[in-house]
Amino acid sequence: MFPGLFYVKVVFSMDDATVFMLRKGQTSISNLLLENYTDLGLNDGEFLLLLMLMKFDQQKEDVDLEALSKMMGKTDAEIGTLLNNLIVKKVVELRTVIDASGRQRDCYDLSFLYEKLVQIVKNQLRTRSQKQETATKEQVFDSFQKEFGRPLSSIELEEIRCWMEEDGYSPEIILLALKEAVLSQAYNFKYIDRILISWEKQNVHSAMDVQRVKDQREEKKTNRKKKKGNANRPKIPLSHWSGVDKDA
Numbered sequence: 001m002f003p004g005l006f007y008v009k010v011v012f013s014m015d016d017a018t019v020f021m022l023r024k025g026q027t028s029i030s031n032l033l034l035e036n037y038t039d040l041g042l043n044d045g046e047f048l049l050l051l052m053l054m055k056f057d058q059q060k061e062d063v064d065l066e067a068l069s070k071m072m073g074k075t076d077a078e079i080g081t082l083l084n085n086l087i088v089k090k091v092v093e094l095r096t097v098i099d100a101s102g103r104q105r106d107c108y109d110l111s112f113l114y115e116k117l118v119q120i121v122k123n124q125l126r127t128r129s130q131k132q133e134t135a136t137k138e139q140v141f142d143s144f145q146k147e148f149g150r151p152l153s154s155i156e157l158e159e160i161r162c163w164m165e166e167d168g169y170s171p172e173i174i175l176l177a178l179k180e181a182v183l184s185q186a187y188n189f190k191y192i193d194r195i196l197i198s199w200e201k202q203n204v205h206s207a208m209d210v211q212r213v214k215d216q217r218e219e220k221k222t223n224r225k226k227k228k229g230n231a232n233r234p235k236i237p238l239s240h241w242s243g244v245d246k247d248a
Contacts, residue, residue, distance in 0.1 A: 027054055027058055032120065032121065040120075042089070042091065045074075045082055046085050049079070050086060053086075053092060057110055062107070083108075090116075092112060092113060093109040093112055094108060095109050136171045137164065140171045140174055143175055144156070144160065144178060147178060159193075160174065163193075163196065169196055170205065172206065173204070173206070173210075177192045177195040177199070180195055181195065
């Protein structure tokens with residue numbers, strides 16, 4: 001060491017490092033954003049800058065362009081270009097606000113970003129639903145061809161399509177009507193159509209509803225048989241049961 005000079009060796013314990021890390025905080029990033037930022041039309045540089053803006057937003061800090069340049073290793077001009085790109089692509093919005101002290105300052109509003117993410121979710125769910133619907137339609141067509149033992153004609157395919165898309169019958173209820181027709185040995189589209197119309201009038205929309213209608217029908221049959229049996233039963237005077245002859 002040089003004479004007259006001294007140094008202080010600073011040793012950070014693990015606890016100090018932990019406290020420092022906790023004080024720096026964390027930035028929460030949606031997995032949806034990580035997986036779909038290219039669908040927002042962003043390149044890697046724009047995406048990284050967006051993450052930096054999210055950091056400032058979540059920590060309630062003003063955006064520091066100088067700090068951004070340092071963290072991203074870019075010039076102020078490059079940062080300005082990236083910011084402008086995010087604004088043009090309607091991912092962020094530059095707004096002027098007045099703080100508590102009455103001072104005007106610029107801030108970057110991320111509302112557009114979250115609206116776009118919500119739209120991405122809706123589009124993905126719609127696409128998934130359409131794929132499932134297409135698969136279900138194919139299942140209905142395959143079931144008819146299997147039960148009929150032959151390929152369906154174009155007219156028959158159109159009839160099934162009309163049941164689903166125009167009449168609003170679910171694939172489940174159509175397959176149940178097909179099952180009823182098969183059990184009755186009625187391989188006939190008109191017969192199936194009559195079943196569907198009848199069920200619609202009876203508010204049948206599921207397998208449980210079909211079973212309910214069957215149970216009601218069986219109950220009516222049982223009641224009719226009981227009434228018929230009672231009607232055919234010979235009438236026996238009550239006096240015979242009591243052992244007393246009413247003429248005695």
